[in-house]
Amino acid sequence: MAAQAEVLDAPSAQSSVPSEVKARRRWQLALFIVPAFLFQFFWGWYPMLVALFLSMTDAPIRGALTWQGLNNYNRLLLDPLVPMAFRITLIYAGLSILLTFAIPIFVSILLMEMPPNVMRVMMILWFLPLSGIASTLFWQYLYNEQFGLFQWIATAVLGLPPQSFLSSQNWVLLWLILPSILLYGPGLYYLTGLQSIPRSYYEAAEIEGAGFWRKIWTISLPRLRPIIAMTLLFAIIGSLQEFTFPDLMTRGGPNGASRTVVMYIMNILNNARYGDATALAVMLFALIMVATLIYRIVFKADPDQ
Numbered sequence: 490m491a492a493q494a495e496v497l498d499a500p501s502a503q504s505s506v507p508s509e510v511k512a513r514r515r516w517q518l519a520l521f522i523v524p525a526f527l528f529q530f531f532w533g534w535y536p537m538l539v540a541l542f543l544s545m546t547d548a549p550i551r552g553a554l555t556w557q558g559l560n561n562y563n564r565l566l567l568d569p570l571v572p573m574a575f576r577i578t579l580i581y582a583g584l585s586i587l588l589t590f591a592i593p594i595f596v597s598i599l600l601m602e603m604p605p606n607v608m609r610v611m612m613i614l615w616f617l618p619l620s621g622i623a624s625t626l627f628w629q630y631l632y633n634e635q636f637g638l639f640q641w642i643a644t645a646v647l648g649l650p651p652q653s654f655l656s657s658q659n660w661v662l663l664w665l666i667l668p669s670i671l672l673y674g675p676g677l678y679y680l681t682g683l684q685s686i687p688r689s690y691y692e693a694a695e696i697e698g699a700g701f702w703r704k705i706w707t708i709s710l711p712r713l714r715p716i717i718a719m720t721l722l723f724a725i726i727g728s729l730q731e732f733t734f735p736d737l738m739t740r741g742g743p744n745g746a747s748r749t750v751v752m753y754i755m756n757i758l759n760n761a762r763y764g765d766a767t768a769l770a771v772m773l774f775a776l777i778m779v780a781t782l783i784y785r786i787v788f789k790a791d792p793d794q
Contacts, residue, residue, distance in 0.1 A: 544771045548763035561768035573745060574753040581662050581749060582728035589669040590724055597679035598709055625737045628668050655739050658746040665735055665747060682716040683709060718788055725784060729777050
């Protein structure tokens with residue numbers, strides 16, 4: 490009888506093992522998910538909801554809140570400096586991505602074609618880390634209209650009349666983007682991606698008679714697509730939030746020609762218009778979200794699609 494009872498209990502013991510494993514897996518998943526959820530809630534969703542609420546109030550530092558409804562947004566829409574700041578931000582972001590994004594990709598591809606010793610030297614020169622403040626002071630010297638190096642090249646070497654550089658309303662954005670063309674960090678990501686591509690792909694393409702540019706178009710660029718997708722998304726978000734470099738170089742001048750949305754938010758905050766500044770930040774957030782959603786729909790990260 491005892492043996493029969495053991496035989497009868499064996500299936501039930503075996504059937505209880507999967508449920509215990511499932512319970513343990515649920516706890517393990519919870520240990521990973523809950524901290525991430527809490528972090529995202531307190532540092533992402535909750536501040537966003539608070540900002541959305543404060544954008545409809547006067548948002549004083551002290552004292553009771555006064556409900557404003559959509560008055561803050563209406564006031565910003567009637568402010569001529571707001572569409573100007575958004576226009577400058579969009580132009581800056583478009584030029585920055587257009588002029589600075591493709592160059593590091595092809596420079597990385599060309600570096601991979603060089604001999605290893607030459608490639609190491611070029612990588613050191615290209616990716617030499619520089620302090621943000623030091624590089625800003627360096628570019629301020631280059632652009633100085635009295636004794637800057639660019640002014641000397643324009644007048645003494647090329648024989649041109651004195652140039653305005655950062656004082657030109659029509660060209661100031663292009664001069665601000667130029668440093669990003671010459672020094673662009675994400676090229677390291679592209680080099681890493683290129684080094685992960687099996688050499689057999691290129692050898693097979695060479696056997697089929699593919700040339701240098703054909704290999705780039707059919708092998709290098711498609712295999713780099715996931716990295717390009719990530720860096721391009723970061724470039725879009727970062728350029729729409731640009732603040733530090735234009736602020737240090739021009740303070741938004743001349744006549745607001747380089748004043749981005751974030752810079753105008755700071756100007757509003759300095760005037761103690763906290764509700765308006767929060768509303769403008771929400772408007773910028775909406776623009777970034779729309780741009781990100783459009784990008785995610787249009788651009789496919791999978792190289793096999």
